Amino acid sequence: MALLLIAEHDQEKLTPSTLATLTAAKQFSVPIHIVLIGHSCQKVAEEASRYEGVEKVWIMDHPSLLHPIAEEMTDTLLELAKGYGFVLAPSSTFGKNLLPRLAALLDVAQISDVIQIVDRQTFVRPIYAGNALATVLSQDDTKVMTIRSTAFDKAEKGSSKAPIEAPPFKPPSFPHATFVKIEKSSSKRPELTSASIVVSGGRGLQTKENFEMLETLADLLGAAIGASRAAVDAGFVPNDYQVGQTGKVVAPDLYIAIGISGAIQHLAGMQESKVIVALNKDPEAPIFQVADYGLVGDLFTILPELIEKLKMMKKADLTQK
Amino acid sequence: MKILVAVKRVVDYSVKVRIKSDRTGMDLAGVKMSLNPFDEIAVEEALRLKEKGVCSEVLVVSIGDTAVQESLRAALALGADRAIHVKTELETQPLGVAKALKALVEKETPQLVVLGKQAIDDDFNQTGQMLSALLKWPQGTFISSLTIEGQEIQAVREVDGGLETLKMPLPAVLTTDLRLNQPRYASLPNIMKARQKPMEILTANMLGVDLTPHLQTLKVAEPPPRKPGLKVESVDALLDRLRHEAKVI
């Protein structure tokens, strides 16, 4: 009963959430096979073959898969998945978009956002925006699940090298969507879901221009930038900055929430962070209930001061070295 | 053309739900219930397509116990034309719901099915994708913008890396993200009118589908509490704590 891990990559390397999924996969103590989908992604297949515990890499390489569409991958993956007892994918928009299709065609349930593997058929997952953790039992023949990456460490490379094979590609036999374009929100910053520090802003920042203050702060800290839904809706930042129940889930070493009230939907995406700092002028804001360090006050005076003092701190660090 | 919109009745997003004392599930007694917010957005999008003349009928569907008729009435009050209630006492899960919706699609022949991307109670985010796979129709998930011209859909999706644009032919399955539109409120006259609108009641048996849940919930628990935090008085105190106590900067 081997395990098939559907990998996500950016043409260069596996995503951090895929590496977390691999760590989760190892807990099943069964052979792990990774399937990689794309075009000209041999390099990533080589990378995948080097992780400990990986016994085989399937590479689905086809020009039409450069920007893979869920429908185009389904038939090939379905044929492949039939031979496995477990099918895992990261709980990213890639995994969420694709995996339920395989589950439906295998006529099994999908377990979404697994945060703990109790045993081979029992899993823990958050429900109600993380208000509760449900322990669920699946008696389906194939266990299909997405893994929440914040709950597992990233897997490390080992010394082995697994064989790489290509499954026969089956293009879809029915009408499907086609890729037109992707508008990437370009950022030189660390990727939000794997950054060790995240600076997030909310409606309290009032304007897009004010939100830019967070850029300076993030630069000083080497942090990624996140946002509440209200900040995204107001157009301060692009959609993929949204942290929360229906956005991204993050768990950095340090999360700084600025002008964010702390609605349950927001907390769902960041309450596993190691250290939480909240800056808010309202001492009753719910964000303070999860904050390790809270500072009550007007962000328009606190933020400039914080930036100045951090700059001084960095300078002092440099002269000390 | 006809649009089918799937709506789920869920705990209102503003309610902080508690766990039952026996830890078998959530305590929903007396709790405010609403249309799943993503489904409100789905209904709104269908209504806008009708107002633009792209579609002629908006059919809303819900699967669940008798109480879901309340949600269907709410959708009718927003402007949907007709409702179907698939009645079951079982807990609904995405696979069963997708199968019931597939059977309804075959019966009603809509050209477009719109669902929410996620039900905010179970947070599964699966049903639309499952339905698309079962129907062998194209899918556009987590969409934040939609245009339909002739037989072609252009949809913009909210993905991890930014915004992805897809095009696909009708018929298709779409799931909504938060920024697709701002749903309207039901007006009083429309609430009155909704009472007269047709609501058909079917069972899983009549549709020939099995709604038995595949996943069994063994228990629910509170997430581990965070250790209590403290309020600091100044930026200096904050930086000092972050550096020397938490050691994160």
Ligand SMILES: Cc1cc2nc3c(=O)[nH]c(=O)nc-3n(C[C@H](O)[C@H](O)[C@H](O)COP(=O)(O)OP(=O)(O)OC[C@H]3O[C@@H](n4cnc5c(N)ncnc54)[C@H](O)[C@@H]3O)c2cc1C
């Ligand atoms: C279906 C659904 C899904 C959702 N999903 C998400 C999600 O994934 N992520 C998410 O974040 N939200 C989500 N939401 C929205 C959520 O319910 C809240 O509305 C949102 O998080 C609020 O954002 P906010 O904290 O920035 O704004 P507000 O709640 O308006 O809070 C602004 C805060 O800024 C403070 N403030 C204002 N001015 C200053 C100042 N000068 N100095 C200091 N502080 C100041 C205020 O005291 C206040 O606490 C969802 C909602 C629904 C219905």
Ligand SMILES: Nc1ncnc2c1ncn2[C@@H]1O[C@H](COP(=O)(O)O)[C@@H](O)[C@H]1O
């Ligand atoms: N019981 C149900 N009845 C009707 N529609 C549902 C039901 N459950 C889920 N849906 C639809 O499927 C979407 C996604 O739900 P889920 O996959 O459970 O997160 C919802 O937003 C609804 O549009």
